[in-house]
Amino acid sequence: MSGNTPNILTTANGAPVADDNNSISAGSRGPLTFDNFRLMEKLAHFNRERIPERVVHARGSGAYGTFTLTKDLSDYTIANFLQGEGKETEVFVRFSTVGGGQDSSDYARDPRGFAVKFYTEEGNFDLVGNNTPVFFLRDPSKFPDFVHSQKKNPRTNTPDASAVFEYWANHPQSLHQSTILMSDRGIPASYRHMNGYGSHTLSFWNDQGERVWVKFHLKTDQGIKTLRGSETAGLPAYGAQEDLVNSIDAGDFPSWTVKIQIMTETEARTYRYNPFDLTKVWPHSDFPLIEIGKMELNRNVDNYFAETEQSAFTPSNLVPGVGASPDKMLQARLLAYPDAQRYRVGVNHQQLPVNAPKCPVHHYQRDGAMAGMVKCPVTGHAANQGSGANFFPNDRAAEGAPVPKPSVMEPPMPLEEDAWVGYHESRDEDNFTQAGELFRIMTEDQKNQLAENIAGGLSQASESAQVRMLEQYAAADVDYAARVKKAIEALKA
Numbered sequence: 309m310s311g312n313t314p315n316i317l318t319t320a321n322g323a324p325v326a327d328d329n330n331s332i333s334a335g336s337r338g339p340l341t342f343d344n345f346r347l348m349e350k351l352a353h354f355n356r357e358r359i360p361e362r363v364v365h366a367r368g369s370g371a372y373g374t375f376t377l378t379k380d381l382s383d384y385t386i387a388n389f390l391q392g393e394g395k396e397t398e399v400f401v402r403f404s405t406v407g408g409g410q411d412s413s414d415y416a417r418d419p420r421g422f423a424v425k426f427y428t429e430e431g432n433f434d435l436v437g438n439n440t441p442v443f444f445l446r447d448p449s450k451f452p453d454f455v456h457s458q459k460k461n462p463r464t465n466t467p468d469a470s471a472v473f474e475y476w477a478n479h480p481q482s483l484h485q486s487t488i489l490m491s492d493r494g495i496p497a498s499y500r501h502m503n504g505y506g507s508h509t510l511s512f513w514n515d516q517g518e519r520v521w522v523k524f525h526l527k528t529d530q531g532i533k534t535l536r537g538s539e540t541a542g543l544p545a546y547g548a549q550e551d552l553v554n555s556i557d558a559g560d561f562p563s564w565t566v567k568i569q570i571m572t573e574t575e576a577r578t579y580r581y582n583p584f585d586l587t588k589v590w591p592h593s594d595f596p597l598i599e600i601g602k603m604e605l606n607r608n609v610d611n612y613f614a615e616t617e618q619s620a621f622t623p624s625n626l627v628p629g630v631g632a633s634p635d636k637m638l639q640a641r642l643l644a645y646p647d648a649q650r651y652r653v654g655v656n657h658q659q660l661p662v663n664a665p666k667c668p669v670h671h672y673q674r675d676g677a678m679a680g681m682v683k684c685p686v687t688g689h690a691a692n693q694g695s696g697a698n699f700f701p702n703d704r705a706a707e708g709a710p711v712p713k714p715s716v717m718e719p720p721m722p723l724e725e726d727a728w729v730g731y732h733e734s735r736d737e738d739n740f741t742q743a744g745e746l747f748r749i750m751t752e753d754q755k756n757q758l759a760e761n762i763a764g765g766l767s768q769a770s771e772s773a774q775v776r777m778l779e780q781y782a783a784a785d786v787d788y789a790a791r792v793k794k795a796i797e798a799l800k801a
């Protein structure tokens with residue numbers, strides 16, 4: 309007898325299956341017997357097909373591609389993937405909606421996640437951004453409250469516009485981002501037709517130990533395309549997923565022009581806005597966009613669950629030359645994401661092919677569920693580090709035991725002068741100027757769309773929430789408030 313050929317149906321342990329349509333039973337009408345362990349394997353595995361969906365950004369689409377550097381950045385950073393024009397780095401990108409579960413629609417009025425994993429030669433760098441340059445919060449302690457208010461009502465299990473506005477009425481720092489969300493940009497027509505933003509301030513540092521602050525922007529080469537709420541009604545829930553897969557399959561590869569803004573540490577100390585406040589942009593007139601590369605998506609995933617669902621992006625995936633910043637939101641995200649992924653995918657999620665770095669990984673972490681899933685692509689060692697030393701310091705450097713590389717030490721992060729540890733209230737920060745500036749550059753049609761989109765939800769909120777929201781809009785621009793008020797009255801008429 310010869311062994312299995314690829315077309316032989318087997319159990320998970322590789323044994324050929326004689327009959328996959330009928331269970332073993334005592335007689336043709338009889339009950340099942342204990343030797344149905346092949347049936348049990350099938351049912352038991354089926355029972356475990358789901359992993360927890362992401363607590364936010366549950367619904368998404370992923371694809372692979374290439375980032376090509378068009379401007380050498382060695383003056384600013386030692387980051388390996390940013391050295392030398394023409395340098396190419398493989399990427400995996402996952403787009404998502406935020407609030408809806410996996411059962412929701414691709415066409416919600418919702419920010420879109422835009423997460424990019426750069427598989428660099430010195431580890432994975434993840435830019436875990438959105439299609440908006442700012443966010444609803446500047447303090448992470450509000451993230452669970454904010455998300456609860458935007459997701460389903462705990463009793464009815466349906467979306468709750470009144471809770472959405474109740475939260476915003478109590479939280480004016482959301483105004484800039486909610487203005488973007490409620491504008492004509494609030495529903496991208498597809499993932500290909502939207503920009504991406506790293507949103508946070510990150511840092512670059514060079515071989516002289518000099519640091520600059522940076523923001524990443526990815527500008528769609530397909531052009532921005534959006535939908536009005538009324539246009540989404542008849543669209544299939546999975547339309548954006550289908551659009552991405554079909555365009556890549558057809559060889560129509562979407563691309564983005566990658567740009568950065570740079571601010572020096574000296575400029576940051578005196579700039580009129582807190583450069584680490586995620587509710588604010590750095591105006592391009594003060595910090596112009598500098599083009600640094602092109603990102604193209606050119607390969608679909610082969611298996612959605614293995615690659616897209618189990619992909620794990622985290623802002624803490626940083627590489628030498630790219631660092632965090634004092635942004636409080638970013639600081640919290642550095643801890644929150646790997647924690648979520650240990651729960652959602654497992655403690656060894658970084659060993660899965662989509663998450664594993666393409667460079668050698670050498671450390672003293674060991675074991676845990678599913679340890680050893682992949683081998684190092686370069687050394688061929690099992691990911692659980694084979695028989696290598698499992699403690700440090702040791703006397704085994706000559707045998708290849710990993711040692712730290714002091715040359716990649718990040719320069720010390722500056723703190724505010726006379727910084728005091730405590731709860732620092734930011735309620736009185738300027739929450740309105742940039743929202744007003746955004747409103748004023750909108751066309752007449754965009755202003756009206758904004759007012760009507762807001763009125764649809766705000767009219768369902770309490771009188772008190774409506775009053776406080778109108779005060780916020782007026783603080784941004786009196787015309788903004790007037791238009792929203794008029795749109796609400798038109799709905800009541």
Ligand code: HEM
Pocket residue numbers: 361362363364365368402403404420421422423436437438443447448449451506507508586619620621637640641644645648649652
């Ligand atoms: C304190 C603030 C925040 C917290 C605690 C937080 C937490 C989370 C968590 C727990 C996940 C699920 C991760 C997973 O299971 O793999 C997630 C996903 C995500 N978040 Fe956040 N988030 C925050 C703010 C932000 C901001 C400001 C942005 C964008 C600028 C953002 C963009 C994303 C994206 C794109 C994903 C999906 C990544 C993917 O495609 O797998 N989040 N967030």
